[in-house]
Amino acid sequence: MNAQSNNSSNNIASLPTSAPPSSKGSVQSWIYDQIFAAILEQRLAPDTKLAEDTLGEIFGVSRTVIRAVLQRLSHDDVVEIRPNRGAVVASLTVDEVRDVFEARRVIENGAIDLACKRRKKSDVANLKALVESEQEAFEGNDRGAWIRLSGEFHLALAGIAGNKALEDTLRALVSRTSLAISQYETPGQSACSQQDHFAIIDAIDAGDMKSAQQEMTRHLAECEAKLDLDEQEKGTDLRTIFSNIRTGNDKSETL
Amino acid sequence: MNAQSNNSSNNIASLPTSAPPSSKGSVQSWIYDQIFAAILEQRLAPDTKLAEDTLGEIFGVSRTVIRAVLQRLSHDDVVEIRPNRGAVVASLTVDEVRDVFEARRVIENGAIDLACKRRKKSDVANLKALVESEQEAFEGNDRGAWIRLSGEFHLALAGIAGNKALEDTLRALVSRTSLAISQYETPGQSACSQQDHFAIIDAIDAGDMKSAQQEMTRHLAECEAKLDLDEQEKGTDLRTIFSNIRTGNDKSETL
DNA sequence: TCCAGTTATATTGTATCCAAAATCAGTATC
DNA sequence: GATACTGATTTTGGATACAATATAACTGGA
Structure with a gap:
C-alpha cells in the first residue's frame, strides 16, 4: 500500500556517506546534514523508524545528540516524532501534498515578483549555471544530486528576491516536496523538468514578471500532476473508500 | 541603544504566570508555551539571556527539558541559540523586520485569495468575533491578550484559506512580527488597528478579493510604518554611520 | 589608569544512568 | 484460528555527572 519500512536497519546502516566528523561545524550539524540528505535523496523511505540507539551507534555519539538532531529534523517536517514512540x-x-504545492505557488510567485525587480546581471547567469548542473546530474543518473539541485534552483530564485524570511519559508516547503515525490512519484515520470526551469529564467531575464509567474504556476502544477495522488488516496483513506456512506451528522457547510 | 537585559533574573523569575504542570499535554509543551507567551507579550525583552540552569530551577525540571524547549523556540526564531554561548x-x-513584513504581504495576500474562494458563512462571523475580543483587550489595556489576539486574527484568516502549510508558515512570521514590535515600536502608536481588521473582513465577506488584498497590503505597510526602523538603523549599524567612507572594493552591481 | 595575560568561576555540550512507557513474545481462552 | 491477556524486552523521557568552552575576576606591568 504505502512504502514499507522493512530491513530498516540496513537502510539506516548505510547512512554516513561522506567524510568523518569534519573539521568545521559541530558534529551535531554534520549528523543532521547526513540524515537530512539521506531523506531528501530518498535513501531513507517515508515511515522508516529512526531509533535513537541505532543512530547513536552508527554515528558514534550518545543518544543525547541524536535526540537533538531528530528534534531539529522534526521542526523541518522531514521527521515525525511521536511521543513515547520515537521518530x-x-x-x-x-x-498535505496538495497544500505544499499550493503554498509554493503563492510564495514562489511572490518571489518572482521581487526577483524581477531586484535581479542583477550575475543572478540570471548563476541561475542558468545551476540548471545546467541539474541537467548534468539528471543525464548522469545521479539521482541524489539531481533532486538536490532541482530544489536549489527554486531556492536560488528566492535568493534573488533578496528576502531571507521568504527564502527560509520556501526551504521548508521544498524539502517537503522532495518527501512528497519520494512517496508518490509514478515510476517512469521524472518529476521536475529542466526545460521549465530554463523557461522561467528566460522570462525573468526579459523582465517579464507575469510570464515568469505563469511558467512557475504551470511548472508546479505539472510536477504535482506527475505524482500519483489519486491512487494513494483511495488506498490509504478509509473515509474516501466509504465516501458513499452517509451518516446524518454531515457538517459540510457552504456559503 | 537597544533594549537592555539588566536585572534579567527578575524578568525570568516572573515567568510562570498561569497554572501548574497542567493535566493535558506534556510539561515540556507547557514550559514552551510559558516562555513563548512571555516573549510575545513582551515580558521578556529581546537579548535577554535565557540560562538553562535558571529556567530549570524556575520550572522545576532539569536542563534536559529546558534545552529541548529552547531548541523549539529557536526554530520558531523567537530565541537565538549561539553555540557554546547559550540562548x-x-x-x-x-x-529582517522589513523582510518579515514583505513576506507577510506575499503570504497573506495569497491566503486572502484562497479564503475568498473557500470561505463559509461561519468563517466571517468567527473572524468578526475575534476582532471584537481584540478590541476589548485593547480597550481594557490588556496588552498581552491584545497582542496575542491581534496575531490570531491573521492566523484565523489563513485558517479560512484552508492550507495548513501556508498557515504554519504565517505563524512563524506573526510571532516574529510581535518581536519586531516589542523591539522597535514608537511609544505612543498602537501597532495594529482593529478598524483595518474589520475592513479586511468586510471585503472578504463581500467576496471582493482585490479590495481585501489592497486593505491587507495597506494595513501591513501601516504597521511597519509605525515602527521606529530608521532611528534604530542609524544607532545600531556601524556601516550605515560610516556609509560616506568609500574603500574602493565596492561590489554593488546593477542591471 | 589602562591593558594584557592568567586563573577561577559559571555555563554549555555530551555521556551515562534510572524510570516510565511501548513493543514484542508467549500463553491461555473462546 | 483468532483474540485477549500477561510478562519480558526494548525504547524513549528525563535527571544527573563529567568534560569542554566561554565568561569573569584577578594580577602584574607599562
Whole structure:
C-alpha cells in the first residue's frame, strides 16, 4: 500500500556517506546534514523508524545528540516524532501534498515578483549555471544530486528576491516536496523538468514578471500532476473508500 | 541603544504566570508555551539571556527539558541559540523586520485569495468575533491578550484559506512580527488597528478579493510604518554611520 | 589608569544512568 | 484460528555527572 519500512536497519546502516566528523561545524550539524540528505535523496523511505540507539551507534555519539538532531529534523517536517514512540521519516497525506504545492505557488510567485525587480546581471547567469548542473546530474543518473539541485534552483530564485524570511519559508516547503515525490512519484515520470526551469529564467531575464509567474504556476502544477495522488488516496483513506456512506451528522457547510 | 537585559533574573523569575504542570499535554509543551507567551507579550525583552540552569530551577525540571524547549523556540526564531554561548531572546535587525513584513504581504495576500474562494458563512462571523475580543483587550489595556489576539486574527484568516502549510508558515512570521514590535515600536502608536481588521473582513465577506488584498497590503505597510526602523538603523549599524567612507572594493552591481 | 595575560568561576555540550512507557513474545481462552 | 491477556524486552523521557568552552575576576606591568 504505502512504502514499507522493512530491513530498516540496513537502510539506516548505510547512512554516513561522506567524510568523518569534519573539521568545521559541530558534529551535531554534520549528523543532521547526513540524515537530512539521506531523506531528501530518498535513501531513507517515508515511515522508516529512526531509533535513537541505532543512530547513536552508527554515528558514534550518545543518544543525547541524536535526540537533538531528530528534534531539529522534526521542526523541518522531514521527521515525525511521536511521543513515547520515537521518530520516523515523515510521510505526507495527499491533502498535505496538495497544500505544499499550493503554498509554493503563492510564495514562489511572490518571489518572482521581487526577483524581477531586484535581479542583477550575475543572478540570471548563476541561475542558468545551476540548471545546467541539474541537467548534468539528471543525464548522469545521479539521482541524489539531481533532486538536490532541482530544489536549489527554486531556492536560488528566492535568493534573488533578496528576502531571507521568504527564502527560509520556501526551504521548508521544498524539502517537503522532495518527501512528497519520494512517496508518490509514478515510476517512469521524472518529476521536475529542466526545460521549465530554463523557461522561467528566460522570462525573468526579459523582465517579464507575469510570464515568469505563469511558467512557475504551470511548472508546479505539472510536477504535482506527475505524482500519483489519486491512487494513494483511495488506498490509504478509509473515509474516501466509504465516501458513499452517509451518516446524518454531515457538517459540510457552504456559503 | 537597544533594549537592555539588566536585572534579567527578575524578568525570568516572573515567568510562570498561569497554572501548574497542567493535566493535558506534556510539561515540556507547557514550559514552551510559558516562555513563548512571555516573549510575545513582551515580558521578556529581546537579548535577554535565557540560562538553562535558571529556567530549570524556575520550572522545576532539569536542563534536559529546558534545552529541548529552547531548541523549539529557536526554530520558531523567537530565541537565538549561539553555540557554546547559550540562548537569548531573539532580536531582529531592521532588514529582517522589513523582510518579515514583505513576506507577510506575499503570504497573506495569497491566503486572502484562497479564503475568498473557500470561505463559509461561519468563517466571517468567527473572524468578526475575534476582532471584537481584540478590541476589548485593547480597550481594557490588556496588552498581552491584545497582542496575542491581534496575531490570531491573521492566523484565523489563513485558517479560512484552508492550507495548513501556508498557515504554519504565517505563524512563524506573526510571532516574529510581535518581536519586531516589542523591539522597535514608537511609544505612543498602537501597532495594529482593529478598524483595518474589520475592513479586511468586510471585503472578504463581500467576496471582493482585490479590495481585501489592497486593505491587507495597506494595513501591513501601516504597521511597519509605525515602527521606529530608521532611528534604530542609524544607532545600531556601524556601516550605515560610516556609509560616506568609500574603500574602493565596492561590489554593488546593477542591471 | 589602562591593558594584557592568567586563573577561577559559571555555563554549555555530551555521556551515562534510572524510570516510565511501548513493543514484542508467549500463553491461555473462546 | 483468532483474540485477549500477561510478562519480558526494548525504547524513549528525563535527571544527573563529567568534560569542554566561554565568561569573569584577578594580577602584574607599562
